[in-house]
Amino acid sequence: MTAIDISNATKRYGAETALDGLDLTVQRGEIYGFLGPNGAGKSTTINLLLDFIRPTEGEVSVFGLDAREDTLEIRTRTGILPEGVETYDRLTGRKHVEFAIDSKGADDDPDALLERVGIADAADKKAGGYSKGMSQRLMFATALVGEPDLLILDEPSTGLDPNGAREMREIIREENARGATVFFSSHILGQVEAICDRVGILRERELVAEDTVDGLRDSMPEQTRLRVQVDRIPEDSSAALETIESVDGVSEVSADGTTLVVTCEDRAKTSVLRTIEQQGVSIEDFATDESSLEDLFMAYTSDNRTEVTQ
Numbered sequence: 001m002t003a004i005d006i007s008n009a010t011k012r013y014g015a016e017t018a019l020d021g022l023d024l025t026v027q028r029g030e031i032y033g034f035l036g037p038n039g040a041g042k043s044t045t046i047n048l049l050l051d052f053i054r055p056t057e058g059e060v061s062v063f064g065l066d067a068r069e070d071t072l073e074i075r076t077r078t079g080i081l082p083e084g085v086e087t088y089d090r091l092t093g094r095k096h097v098e099f100a101i102d103s104k105g106a107d108d109d110p111d112a113l114l115e116r117v118g119i120a121d122a123a124d125k126k127a128g129g130y131s132k133g134m135s136q137r138l139m140f141a142t143a144l145v146g147e148p149d150l151l152i153l154d155e156p157s158t159g160l161d162p163n164g165a166r167e168m169r170e171i172i173r174e175e176n177a178r179g180a181t182v183f184f185s186s187h188i189l190g191q192v193e194a195i196c197d198r199v200g201i202l203r204e205r206e207l208v209a210e211d212t213v214d215g216l217r218d219s220m221p222e223q224t225r226l227r228v229q230v231d232r233i234p235e236d237s238s239a240a241l242e243t244i245e246s247v248d249g250v251s252e253v254s255a256d257g258t259t260l261v262v263t264c265e266d267r268a269k270t271s272v273l274r275t276i277e278q279q280g281v282s283i284e285d286f287a288t289d290e291s292s293l294e295d296l297f298m299a300y301t302s303d304n305r306t307e308v309t310q
């Protein structure tokens with residue numbers, strides 16, 4: 001049984017295309033990580049699910065319900081933590097949760113929800129005085145109201161410290177264990193790795209990969225991070241970095257003092273070293289690290305990525 005079914009969805013704003021023919025299915029009970037760099041179309045997709053915007057073409061359904069026709073039922077069954085927390089400065093934390101309970105016709109205990117997200121002590125404080133992380137926890141509490149069948153979390157760890165992010169992951173797991181489907185959007189692969197059953201990577205308004213994290217890793221050419229110690233920074237350093245980045249198979253280049261850090265496919269190593277020397281500098285030493293998941297994400301979303309056939 002599907003929780004989310006998006007079929008050939010396109011969203012255009014005049015000449016601007018925000019989403020291009022997206023097909024995406026999330027099964028009930030899954031924790032699905034929806035990844036993409038800024039501007040890839042993640043928020044647009046979420047807004048389609050809740051009928052905040054309508055597709056120019058294509059179909060969107062949630063629990064078999066049509067996103068346009070059955071909007072109210074979908075919204076009642078969904079808990080959303082939107083990107084960019086918006087609290088009402090003059091209302092207390094408890095009032096926010098009470099408001100969410102009333103609007104959903106739910107019967108949760110507001111204090112229990114605040115306790116669950118770790119801000120029970122601040123229940124009677126006005127949200128205007130909350131830190132970023134506290135505001136994020138408060139909005140998470142409102143998303144949990146009414147034991148939703150679907151949790152949509154847009155960049156949920158924004159503003160949270162590592163402990164806060166871990167606590168949030170624990171609650172997401174508990175919600176999933178009770179039967180909730182979770183749709184988790186982020187541009188940070190490391191954060192979805194620990195928790196998601198499946199990951200979809202959106203790039204320039206299209207889904208470019210979809211699999212388990214392990215599956216994605218297996219389908220990618222081996223990535224390496226090269227650390228190259230040079231004798232000096234090239235005169236026009238940004239042009240030099242751009243030249244290195246344009247080498248086929250390279251996904252990212254940065255400079256840390258006189259060390260150049262280059263993420264690339266294994267096959268590109270020799271060309272990278274040659275290109276560095278062509279910038280008029282001498283290589284004094286180099287070392288290679290195993291690639292991280294962030295490198296994998298970069299490889300999928302940067303311009304020089306290898307086309308991956310699924």
Ligand SMILES: Nc1ncnc2c1ncn2[C@@H]1O[C@H](COP(=O)(O)OP(=O)(O)OP(=O)(O)O)[C@@H](O)[C@H]1O
Pocket residue numbers: 013016017018019036037038039040041042043044045083187
């Ligand atoms: N109302 C709008 N009018 C015009 N263009 C828009 C509008 N909303 C989104 N877009 C464009 O659609 C593309 C996708 O935007 P979207 O907000 O969905 O990306 P995102 O993946 O959520 O990015 P981020 O991680 O930065 O939140 C972007 O190029 C954006 O500029």
